[in-house]
Amino acid sequence: MIKIISDSACDLKKAYTEQNNIGIVPFNIIINEDTSLKDKIEIQSEELLEMMKNDSQFFAKTSQPSPDDYKIEFEKAAKQDCDIICFTITSELSGSFQSAEIAKKIIQEQYDVDIRIVDSLSASLGQGILIKKAVEMVGENKSLDEIEDYVNKIKLTGKIFLLVDTLKYLEKGGRISKSKRLIGNALSLKPILKLEDGKLDIVDKVIGKKRAIKHLLKLIKSEKNNASRGNEFFVVHADSKQEASEIYNELKSENNLPFDIELISPVLVCHSGNGSIAVGIVNTEI
DSSP, X not given: OEEEEEEXXXXXXXXXXXXXXXXXXXOXXXXXXXXXXXXXXXBOHHHHHHHHHHOTXXXXXXXXXXXXXXHHHHHHHHHTTOEEEEEESOTTTOSHHHHHHHHHHHHHHHSOOOEEEEEOSOXXXXXXXXXXXXXXXXXXXXXXXXHHHHHHHHGGGOEEEEEOSOSHHHHHTTSSOHHHHHHHHGGGEEEEEEEETTEEEEEEEEESHHHHHHHHHHHHHHTOOTXXXXXXXXXXXXXXXXXXXXXXXXXXTTSBOOSOOEEOOHHHHHHHXXXXXXXXXXXXXX
């Protein structure tokens, strides 16, 4: 048997993870420097967004799952004689991958279990699509080698465009430099960032959110490989449901969107801030 595990940055709904027996290892959300809450267990996105809206000075930090956090999930699977494939957020933005690797070594010293750690090079439902394909392959009785090989190929096609109202949360969280934040905030421009090959960078700045959303759609459509039917898109947001729905409906008419619109998980909201929207694509035909 094969057990699928992921950190909580994958943005998959609880109903989906429970239905498919996916183990979730939560990030930690640190509020006011002294209160640590488990992502999507002890705090939900709606609560965090409400705090952001009510206090312009509000800031929450995140910390990666520890090796012990992963060890707990790995040990559960090992005791059930399951091999493991584990997905993490891109290692360029978090140490979650490194924590999973440490836990792997500890568990393999104690149990005869095959564990594969996949750096998704992505986040949110970009990571979630990789997990969905793994779920399908487990259902088809594919081997651990086959699943790992396939997801490591398709992850290289993944791209996410992120529209944020402000870069201050990304800067405070150490995901971009202060100089990039100052450039992005100039003239009240709406920054659009791109996550590709695991790295996040500013790719455009547009005046006004409506124009920025149109440009966001243009950017994601330009990534589409017309020769392939394997493109899978997704749309997630942080308190921008109306705009996210408009993007979703436009993409849905001609494209495959395997998931409904999702609210960005608390760990990602901490860095994107309220009002953010992300659109992504993964080519699953390799």
